[in-house]
Amino acid sequence: MITITRAPPYLTVQNGGRKHSRSFGVPRGGAMDLFAIRAINAIVGNSLDAAALEWALGGGAVRFDRDCLFAIGGATARATLSGKIVAPCTTTHAQAGEEFTVEQITSGRFLYLACDGGIDVPVLLGSRSTYLPGRFGGYEGRMLRSGDSVALGAPPATHPAEGFHSAADLMPRYDSEIVHVTAGTQEDLFDESAWRTLTESDYRISTASDRTGYKLEGPALGNSLGTLPSEAGCPGAIQIPGDGLPIALMADAPTVGGYAKIAVVSEADLPILAQRRPGESIRFQLITIEQSQRALKRRQSDIHTISQLASRSSPDWSAEPRT
Amino acid sequence: MTPTPLRAHALGDSAVTIVFGDERSAQLLRRVHSAARSLEAAKIPHVEDVVPAYLALTVFYDPLHASYEEISATLMAACDRATHSSAKAAQSREHRIPVRYNGMDLEAVATSTGLSVEDVIARHSGRTYTVDLLGFVPGFAYLSELDASLQLPRRAQPRPRIAAGSVAIAAAQTAVYPLDTPGGWHIIGSTQTVMFDPTRDAPALLAPGDTVRFERVA
Structure with a gap:
């Protein structure tokens, strides 16, 4: 206990x-x-x-x-x-x-x-x-x-x-300023300038941030779309509510919602965002789904490496195959 | 009418959203629900969850074992087959939920709608609703379609805590709060029926496409 x-x-x-x-x-x-x-x-x-x-x-x-x-x-x-x-x-x-x-x-x-x-x-x-x-x-x-x-x-x-x-x-570079994102399900509802704003500005984590979502402070994205018919979201989805300020959904976010999702934080980089405190900043960089999945596989393989090293460190580990 | 071609969008590196159309309708919702049930039944490898909504369904998958290209092609084909197969009866269930019409907003709803309390109760309990989608909190089912005379906007000030089992209305929908949560809907009654229980195999009582009738009890 x-x-x-x-x-x-x-x-x-x-x-x-x-x-x-x-x-x-x-x-x-x-x-x-x-x-x-x-x-x-x-x-x-x-x-x-x-x-x-x-x-x-x-x-x-x-x-x-x-x-x-x-x-x-x-x-x-x-x-x-x-x-x-x-x-x-x-x-x-x-x-x-x-x-x-x-x-x-x-x-x-x-x-x-x-x-x-x-x-x-x-x-x-x-x-x-x-x-x-x-x-x-x-x-x-x-x-x-x-x-x-x-x-x-x-x-x-x-x-x-x-x-x-x-x-x-x-380990992930928790001090990285860059958090990678892929294009969200409503990517084409946002114009060129919204995309430039999202990927070229620093966004600060607001005090309104918890296990449900992190409100971000920085330049608002121009074309707010109001509420759309609800559909599924996921941790890391960056949605744009009426005030144009992005909210990154986190672990406990509701399964469905009605705000347009411009982008989704790469699962591999979600820990970097999660560990940011209110007042700290990040910058988003767009990558492809394939790059995002490759990054996640690298993280997974790093964890397997840790597992193997840990098990080999064991005093009773032997290089002999076990039965 | 030929249905709009399906479109797939990645929702991050671990989910794909398949869009069935651009306008909400009961018909489109039935297509989405029926495709979601087919996908569930198909037990496609590396699929974790299927979440249907108004215009689209979203499939969560294991990105370590399936690439976006592969899984979206598989899912699009499966949804296409589901859409074009001669409508096999969806395995939706019918529920009857006993309600005591004693909600704290019942009188106010009567006043705002210009109806008597008896009329509000009769119109709420007098029809069959369909589960549009689940969300907001676990087991929260959005039910349509509320009688036009009962449709009111959400309360301007959401309440910090609505008791589990509260039966509520807002806009064209009605719902039962499955858990104690904040909420902005008008509370017209309460039920003892357990809408969500994480210890059950199927934790949510209602599933998308199911139908519900509310029965008045004293």
């Missing part, structure tokens, strides 16, 4: 989200930074879709109630285990009773904490993710509070070595 001793302002259980329930109106949800959660699961030797804690908006503390190999990643934080600094994307061994503390999230927005075995909460609609607007999934459909305890799954038979660290070049 992990017990929340001092809950941060935001703490939920997440994993890869729900991929087979959109037709019921259930968003994909899941971790805002799907790369980070998979990467740290790989680092601790979990299956990539194991559930982890998604942590945001400030410091707090949790206690490990069993011996545990854990790692943190995504946002950068000043974090300690029983007073000793915890390095990011590195396996750390905690003994039962030790306390993990985040003093401050220093850059980025969503920090992930994965433990060997993963967080064991019931699977609902194929996922352990918390969907706050629907009050289901994760831990009782809500944020974790001080005093809550979440169960951990059985640890995997073999562990990566303590201190195993994933190389920085396998």
Whole structure:
């Protein structure tokens, strides 16, 4: 078990989200930074879709109630285990009773904490993710509070070595100013100048940004189209409401909506956008669907590389084929 | 009438939207629903979800195992076949939802429409609605077509919390709020029927194309 001793302002259980329930109106949800959660699961030797804690908006503390190999990643934080600094994307061994503390999230927005075995909460609609607007999934459909305890799954038979660290070049460049997009379903409803504005301006993340969507501040796109007959959207879709200021839909966005979608953030770059804080800027660059899919495959292969390196770091790893 | 040719648009690198036409109509909606059901039944490899809407349906797929070109060609062909096959009876279901007409806006709706409360109830419960689409929140089904005399714009000020089970109307549609959510529709009644339950295999009671009748209970 992990017990929340001092809950941060935001703490939920997440994993890869729900991929087979959109037709019921259930968003994909899941971790805002799907790369980070998979990467740290790989680092601790979990299956990539194991559930982890998604942590945001400030410091707090949790206690490990069993011996545990854990790692943190995504946002950068000043974090300690029983007073000793915890390095990011590195396996750390905690003994039962030790306390993990985040003093401050220093850059980025969503920090992930994965433990060997993963967080064991019931699977609902194929996922352990918390969907706050629907009050289901994760831990009782809500944020974790001080005093809550979440169960951990059985640890995997073999562990990566303590201190195993994933190389920085396998991680997305979170400081990249560029977020790649592909043309959206209503691309041809926008004229040349709207496209120039979207791809040549800096857009700042507004304070009106959460797991549902990030409102962007910058030049408005001229030709607003009002509301169209609703159709499906997706995380990363950039829609243009009446005021002409783009909104990027995020993990918990409703499955359908009526604003024109000029572009969609490449799935490979969605973590970069998700980790941007209010006031920080990005710039959009148009790529093709093929380029976007290739970028996503590279990210996936980076995660497999991390998985392999983690498993080879194991003290009981042997180069002999296993039976 | 020859249907408009289908058009495919990428919705990012993991979904494709197939557009069936440009004008909303009951006929177009039936084509979209029927194609969505065929796609679901076809169990096309690497397809995760099929989400039908008014003019289009969107298919979410696994981009690590299917390219946009491949999957959009497969889906266009499948939708084309579904559209041209002699309309096999869609497997839509009929639902009866018991309603207590006790909503907090019932009187106001009567006043705004110039009808008596009894008339509002009779006109709301007196017809069969079709599920246009699901969305907004899990299990929220947009039902058409509301009696013309009951059609009012949404409330100017949405309420921060509408209780699950609230039966509401706005513009040409009616719906049951499946979860406690914010909402701007006019609340005219309530039902005990569970519209959404994430522990059920089919978590949403209603599916696109289904029909609904509201039955007045005391």
